[in-house]
Amino acid sequence: EIVLTQSPATLSLSPGERATLSCRASQSVRNYLAWYQQRPGQAPRLLIYDAYNRAPGIPARFSGSGSGADFTLTINSLEPEDFAVYYCQQRATWPPLTFGGGTKVEIK
Amino acid sequence: QVQLVESGGDVVQPGGSLRLSCSVSGFTFSSFSMHWVRQAPGRGLEWVAFISSDGTYKYFADSVKGRLSISRDNSNDTLYLHMDTLRPQDTAVYFCARDRKYYFDSWGLGTLVTVSS
Numbered sequence: 001e002i003v004l005t006q007s008p009a010t011l012s013l014s015p016g017e018r019a020t021l022s023c024r025a026s027q028s029v030r031n032y033l034a035w036y037q038q039r040p041g042q043a044p045r046l047l048i049y050d051a052y053n054r055a056p057g058i059p060a061r062f063s064g065s066g067s068g069a070d071f072t073l074t075i076n077s078l079e080p081e082d083f084a085v086y087y088c089q090q091r092a093t094w095p096p097l098t099f100g101g102g103t104k105v106e107i108k
Numbered sequence: 109q110v111q112l113v114e115s116g117g118d119v120v121q122p123g124g125s126l127r128l129s130c131s132v133s134g135f136t137f138s139s140f141s142m143h144w145v146r147q148a149p150g151r152g153l154e155w156v157a158f159i160s161s162d163g164t165y166k167y168f169a170d171s172v173k174g175r176l177s178i179s180r181d182n183s184n185d186t187l188y189l190h191m192d193t194l195r196p197q198d199t200a201v202y203f204c205a206r207d208r209k210y211y212f213d214s215w216g217l218g219t220l221v222t223v224s225s
Contacts, residue, residue, distance in 0.1 A: 034211045034212075036212070042217075043203055043215035043217050043218060044145075044203075044212070045215070046208070046211060046212060046213045049213075055213065087152065089153075089211065089212075091209065091210035091211060094167070094210065095155075095169065096167075096169050096170070097155040097210060098155065099152055099153040099155070100152070101152050102153075
């Protein structure tokens, strides 16, 4: 099973700042990694797939990068609605499909 | 637009059974593989089960193998999760999700299953 480790656990930032979230895999997942956003009380939403492709309707301030075992989600100029929990997920080797533990982006 | 609506969550005793449903609309259900993903209270996401578009292929997380099963009714646009021998650690919100290359591109709002005596 591929383990995904996200850091930091919590990121405290102000609106307008840039958020940089990390996801590290226990072995290479090539570029088969996605990012999801989950706001409180809501279902997750797909943001990025295959490491850097934005899902339909996702604003350009969200970008993904990385390959192999190290990945980054960058949110440029945080909007109020971006304060949420973010999860990474791999599909390179499954079952099982696995998620990281999440990073909470909170208002400073 | 794409909609997924889960139902069937309830409070059940340990060892009990439950069947969850996911009714979909806004897309051709029979063309898509589907998943169940769960989230324990205050915890992260855990993939539970997968079913291919025609129901031929099914995969499960080790934590539920042998106790949970997945099925679908393509004529009624409905996905199911059959849950047996439930344990307290199965307590979670259960989401159905549409598959996109083994990612999850659309989700329902979830249904809560509580396993407690």
